[in-house]
Amino acid sequence: MPLPLDPVIEKIIPLLPLRDPATMTPQSARDSLRALADARAAVPPPPVEVVRDIEVQGGAGKLAARLYRNGSGKAPTVIFFHGGGWVAGDLVTHDRQARNLVIETGAVVISVDYRRPPETRFPGAFEDAFAATRDVVARLDEFGGDPSRVGVAGDSAGGNLAATTALACRDAGIKLAGQLLVYPVTDVVGNFADAAENAKFPSRAENAEGYFLSRAVMEWFSGHYLADKADGTDWRVSPLRAKSLAGLAPAVVTTAWFDPLRDEGHAYAKALQAAGVQVAYHSGEGLIHGYFGLGDASDAARAEAQRARADFKVLLERGV
Template sequence: MTRSYTWLIATLPLFTAGAALAQPGAPEKTEVPAKTQVDPLMQKVLDAHKALKPKPFHTLTPEQARKGPSATDAVKSLMKKEGKSTTPDKTGLAKVDDTTLPGPGGDIPVRIYTPEGQGPFPVVVYYHGGGFVVADLDTYDAGPRALAQQAKAVVVSVHYRQAPEHPFPAASDDATAAFRYVQENAAKYNGDPRRVAVAGESAGGNLATVVAMQQKEARRVLPVFELLVYPFLSNDVNTPSHKANGQGNYFLGNQDIAWFWNNYLGEGWKTNKDPLALPLLASTDKLRGLPPTLIITAGLDPLKDEGTAYARKLREAGVKAELKNYDGVTHEFFGMASVVGTAAKAQADAASALKNAFQNVGVGGSGDADLPRSDLDMKKAK
């Protein structure tokens, strides 16, 4: 079941609840909601993951965690069991290239998905998840691949330096550098520099909206749209969705979330208030003028409430923000369309939102009038 809430312009993660610190701007503390029934297809993936005997992230070193079985491994295991090919789907794609972009700490690995047809195409700069610590372009291949296929856009999937070897702000610095390079060199990839969006899953959703904030702060060209899939936005793990879904039954538990934040932000993660690390703490002024945004949440995700709260904060800042929650599924569901029907629905909804945004560049939006949104606008502003 899908619930959609749309707000128009101007009208609109520690260990126990007792130990967690509430942060300003964090989701409201309400009663713990009734648990959502797990979608039967989602349960198959959870069972497949359990069969791989994973160990909780927080019990491992980062090096060990990077080698452990992922949700993607579970999906592939299930696909093999069901007699499905695990070869990535190339339908509608002219090519998929692995290359690098220049970054502040060295070359940034990227994977570029180019649709069939004639360009220039709109562009999506996508950031994968993994709590800023684990995962890579292979782990998160299905999501950006589907967006390229369905939105008919060039999708540049960006890797980034990971913690704890490279703590904050290394990931956000790489993310911002990659966006700026792609935007300024879009034609090199048969892309349209005036139609460049940002997207990301989990920690990647954090990076996507941070990139938009960084662009606004530097008075540079904004993305035309933000797609934030179960974004990782807050260090408060005392929300109802954390209480209900954070016991480690759905890929990601509250202790794992604390482990991720500790690796990314250090021992002081519980009291960190930097909005470029924790976007839910951003002020209204910092959010005002950001691009139209779609936030996707999962009903069984500990992060559900922070995604909901961020949509609310964007609305309060005058940003056009839409929230879509998908019941019965968990964190990481978005890339599971090959085995989970709800994921296919979410991908289609995301692609539709991107296509609409690309078709309406310069129409509507929510930015301050003096914030340039394209290269041509930038020239006019000079």
């Protein structure tokens, strides 16, 4: 039997934002995630030696980004994409996640502030993620990086961008040492509103509501990202629909047991394995979507996130 919901997280759920799609607007979603980050300002962030705002090339111009690192020697480099349903989230809301990546993997981490919908709809965020990755790879000497040890990482919608960027890198001949996909969105066909598509992933019904991220909020997010529902079949937003996953970088895939995205994340891990890709999978028993951001409060969340980052560190250290 899977573990029950972590009791610490059970008490936190009522305090979390992004739970009412009937009244949510893009700006309110952004404001609520930023307010959650601001509420933790009294808790010192994990210490990192260098934190510097930079710019990287996006799909249609320069993008704000933030570089994190410890030390000054050659190190792995990770391009990180924040979550927030493509619509919300930014460099501030995911600052602690980026810092933990630096501390636990030893990598230089570059967090990218991609364009968001509804101002820029699909494929804008994907194009920014891939362009930023290409730009960072071209500038590795500037960042102290090692070309044989480059990875991509992201959570939720950022996990979706990391997965699709890894596909684009494979097709462009860019060798990645690894990809860290944290409770990623992998199949947007039907915009989370089509009963037949939803039935393929039982977690969309089992965890439809009550555990922070709801199926209805995912419908709201994907509706804002995709101007046309037909775009859901495009691998650049639904990597599970890619014609081939062969030849992709080794992956660490995490899901959360009490998350509507659980089964599509697990399905992607299995599809990668079936294509011959090395995969380390973490099921996140007892946890909810967003648990990588709850490690300060929940021992279970912190331990599971640390296990995933440790697996990712192995991939980065091994290189290509």
